[in-house]
Amino acid sequence: MINKKKTGLCLALAATLIASSALCGCQQSDSSTSAKFNSDVKDASKYTADENAQVYKTLDFSDEQEKEFAKxxxxxxxxxxxxxxxxxxxxxxxxxxxxxxxxxxxxxxxxxxxxxxxxxxxxxxxxxxxxxxxxxxxxxxxxxxxxxxxxxxxxxxxxxxxxxxxxxxxxxxxxxxxxxxxxxxxxxxxxxxxxxxxxxxxxxxxxxxxxxxxxxxxxxxxxxxxxxxxxxxxxxxVFAGNAMKRRTNFQYGSxxxxxxxxxxxxxxxxxxxxxxxxxxxxxxxxxxxxxxxxxxxxxxxxxxxxxxxxxxxxxxxxxxxxxxxxxxxxxxxxxxxxxxxxxxxxxxxxxxxxxxxxxxxxxxxxxxxxxxxxxxxxxxxxxxxxxxxxxxxxKYIFSQTLMYINQGYTSTEIANMIELPDELNKVWYTRQYYGTLKHNVKAVYQKYMGWYDENPIHLDELEPTEYSKKLVEYLGDTDKVLEMAQKDFDKGEYQWVAQITNTLVYADPENKDARYLCADALEQLGYQAESGAWRNAYLTGAYELRNGTKNYPNYEGSGATALGMSTETMLDYLGICLDEKKLEDQNLVINLEVTDKNAKYLLRINHGVLIYSQEKWSDKADATIKTKSAGILGIAQNNQKLMDAGIEKVEGNSDIIKTLTSSIAEFPLYFNIIEP
Missing domain, CATH: 3.60.15.30 (Metallo-beta-lactamase domain)
Incomplete structure (x- = not known):
């Protein structure tokens, strides 16, 4: 699995993960503790069964108009x-x-x-x-x-x-x-x-x-x-296509x-x-x-x-x-x-x-x-x-979220406060099968206020793994933490158990007991979820904690959408695919002719950053490239077949294509989500 620890992780991600990552499995659980945990899929607990049974009291299952329309x-x-x-x-x-x-x-x-x-x-x-x-x-x-x-x-x-x-x-x-x-x-x-x-x-x-x-x-x-x-x-x-594809595994349970x-x-x-x-x-x-x-x-x-x-x-x-x-x-x-x-x-x-x-x-x-x-x-x-x-x-989600924002509440606080009007909540076609009130509230907050809640502690937080390890030093014995978490699990406190055990996982991904208990808690949350997207996310997280991603299929997208990009969008995409830190000592000028679009561009690698314009070509360019659009995509994806089909001529620096392709970033298909 790919380790995606990075310094300077964006605070929106950090804030999310810190809530679910805070301890360190530096000490391995003993055999008596380990015996309680395994990788099996579990039945619904009594708490989950009771929670689901309450749904029949909330909604009118005798109202079958939606069923009649569906048929x-x-x-x-x-x-x-x-x-x-x-x-x-x-x-x-x-x-x-x-x-x-x-x-x-x-x-x-x-x-x-x-x-x-x-x-x-x-x-x-x-x-x-x-x-x-x-x-x-x-x-x-x-x-x-x-x-x-x-x-x-x-x-x-x-x-x-x-x-x-x-x-x-x-x-x-x-x-x-x-x-x-x-x-x-x-x-x-x-x-x-x-x-x-x-x-x-x-x-x-x-x-x-x-x-x-x-x-x-x-x-x-x-x-x-x-x-x-x-x-x-x-x-x-396309721009965030690889990340979206990976996250789609969670959303759609594919x-x-x-x-x-x-x-x-x-x-x-x-x-x-x-x-x-x-x-x-x-x-x-x-x-x-x-x-x-x-x-x-x-x-x-x-x-x-x-x-x-x-x-x-x-x-x-x-x-x-x-x-x-x-x-x-x-x-x-x-x-x-x-x-x-x-x-x-x-x-x-x-x-x-x-x-x-x-x-x-x-x-x-x-x-x-x-x-x-x-x-x-x-x-x-x-x-x-x-x-x-x-x-x-x-409209309700929009207006009520902004009302609470103006009263000083944060995104997470509002998500836990707001409820739909009772009659709207009972309408079958407004039930939370896909979107949910909680994450839609956070969307409104994000749109108007961004990731920052004005608490300066959140300006430059430690990245999740380091935070988790440090917290473990304070909390001490992970066996004791797991024992307490198991007791809370037995009381049906699945969200808390998922958060605290995922903390142990972030600090020590080899702590199998923490992985298994976290998976068990996520599984019960999934069983209770009315949102299919939430259910899939919980159950996919549980699966990956138990089994990793080794059994997932290895596939590649067809690239059909990417080939339809405009030249400007394709150049933007090339910039996204370049690891510009690898090029930061480079300053290059490239004359680019896109023959199937009848267009010319002046490209610059400016301290490693790819910028472009349609200004006049440079007489002192390091290289001139004539290519079809597919050639640009081929460079961005380091795809020799596309480059062979697209690139027609390179003049000047004959290594210019190699310089670019050697700096293309790796986009792993199944990067880690539920662990570091």
Whole structure:
């Protein structure tokens, strides 16, 4: 495993980890203590069973409107569903969730999350209204098909081409061969664009250089996206892509077994597929706040909703069908103002206001609301309540957090104080299956106040391992600490036990007793969690403490998204990939020609820092590089195949490429998270 101890660790991370890392296992536990701890997966404790039983007293399980909506309009589905890649690996499996169809809620699962998993495990082709159809349960996101005069308009594409292709085949099994007139990608997340290659071929896409009316007349497939889409795609999925991929293991439980003691739903769906991701650049960006476009006989009214669930997102109203597409701004769960995999904090106030704007624009007309996740909602009264309640949740989190901020409370204090109004708390589609009140409150705090709480102790804290070791010197015997922690575990104090034992792990990762007890505490927290994302994080942490990461698969991303970057974004990415400390004694000037973009740049390595501009080339450059875009990506990833395909000519310093590639940082696939 990779040791990621660093001096100068950012205080936001330090503050988080210090709460869960503070002792040192300098003394090994004796055999009598060790006998109490092991790496086995455990049953739910009595405290966990009692905690989960209380959920039945909080929520009205006799209210089955959401279940009725999840089943409504079912047309067809295969008896079993397992989708494989060309190499034979499983990209998606509904069979993995057969347990949810064949058993009752166990003590090891929050009954509310279990119910949500039951609804998300329903799969097949569904009618939204006559002319609008969804394939659900083929990925974490839906594929929606809207009938047009001569074919179909597709809304969103799932995560991988294999699942999107299977969804299209299911539609065609009912309606015949499908011509796709347009693809509308609602926002810049991979589970909405990554499967596009399973629906259309890039050669059939309309020419983005043509005006919109000429694109439509061409008969080729339009790809319609919101303004800022490509920038958001690249910055969110590439710049921090390796770290997000690793953290996604925790958020989505992608490496956990599915089951009553394993991964369940994540609220917006079961889990993302793991097939081949693809990327095709859009042909048209919607740039007006509201814009009406008619494609193949279908009029669509687009409403831009920037900085809501994604930096670039849009809703769509389809008058012909009285159907309102809410992208991912509404769904069957409280969503994230901050997503656990990592992303820019979202604006809860803007989110609420754009939902209300949609209600104002279309709420009196719409007879059905449908979206990229979960299931539709029918009936004008239901729709307007659905939007108002969803908006109220995000507005409440925004306004109440700021109220408490102005009273002087810190992020953690507010997260432990705030509660939703009782009636909103009981609404099934605002339950905390994906986002939670606690981490959304912290997102609002972060957006407005940043990581610092003005306590100067937190300005330059010790990094977690050093803090932990020092604290152990004060606390002394780790056997005694473990004995006390076991007693607290037996009393159901799992959060505290997880924190104190993870402290021991941070000080001494070889302390197996601390690892096992910490894992046991995390496991019980996971069993109690209503949020699927929290459950996955707890159970993945428990797994890694018990087993490490040695059994995880070794895989690489397809790079399809990265290849779609603009030249400037690709150069920024190169700067991220360079370990600039290795170049700090270098001052170089490079003339760069990107031949497939017909663009020239002047690059400088200035005391190791890569900066660039489109100013005039230097007569005294150390080197001149002529390359396709793929060559830049090849250097950034130290990928010889991409460099061979992209780099056309190097003049001047012939070692310039080697100088750059020898300074590329290592991005380990499974860096440590739950230990140093």
């Amino acid at each position: 409504k309009g079912f047309i067809t589905a295969p008896d079993t569903l397992e989708i494989k890649t060309e190499s034979g690996t499983v990209a998606w499996s509904q069979s993995a969730y057969d347990f949810i169809r064949n058993s009752s809620t166990p003590d090891s699962a929050n009954p509310s999350l279990w119910r949500n998993t039951e609804l998300n495990s329903l799969y097949g082709l569904f009618e939204v209204v006559d002319g609008v159809y969804q394939v659900r349960g083929y990925d974490v996101a839906n594929v929606t098909f809207v009938k047009s005069d001569n074919g179909w308009i597709v809304f969103d594409c799932t995560t991988s081409s294999e699942t999107a292709k299977a969804a299209l085949e299911l539609l065609e099994s009912k309606f015949g061969k499908a011509h796709i007139a347009a693809v509308v990608v609602s926002h810049a997340h991979i589970d909405h664009y990554g499967g596009i290659g399973g629906l259309i071929d890039e050669k059939d896409v309309a020419d983005s250089s043509l005006p919109l009316d000429e694109q439509i007349k061409s008969g080729k497939t339009l790809i319609i996206v919101p303004e800022g889409y490509e920038k958001a795609v690249m910055e969110e999925n 490496l956990l077994d599915k089951g009553g003691k394993g991964s369940l739903s994540v609220g917006i769906g079961l889990t993302p597929s793991s097939g081949t991701t693809t990327y095709i650049s859009p042909s048209y960006e919607v740039k007006k706040a509201t814009e009406t476009i008619k494609v193949d006989g279908v009029e669509m009214v687009f409403q831009l909703t920037p900085n809501t669930e994604s930096p670039a997102e849009m809703n769509t109203y389809i008058p012909k069908y009285k159907a309102l597409w809410m992208a991912e701004n509404c769904s069957g769960t409280m969503h994230n103002l901050y997503t656990l995999r990592g992303a820019e904090v979202r604006d809860g106030n803007a989110w609420a206001q754009y939902i209300m704007e949609a209600k104002e624009l279309f709420g009196d007309k719409a007879e059905v609301v449908f979206q990229a996740h979960n299931w539709p909602h029918w009936g004008n009264d239901v729709i307007n309540d659905y939007m108002a309640n969803t908006a109220s949740v995000y």
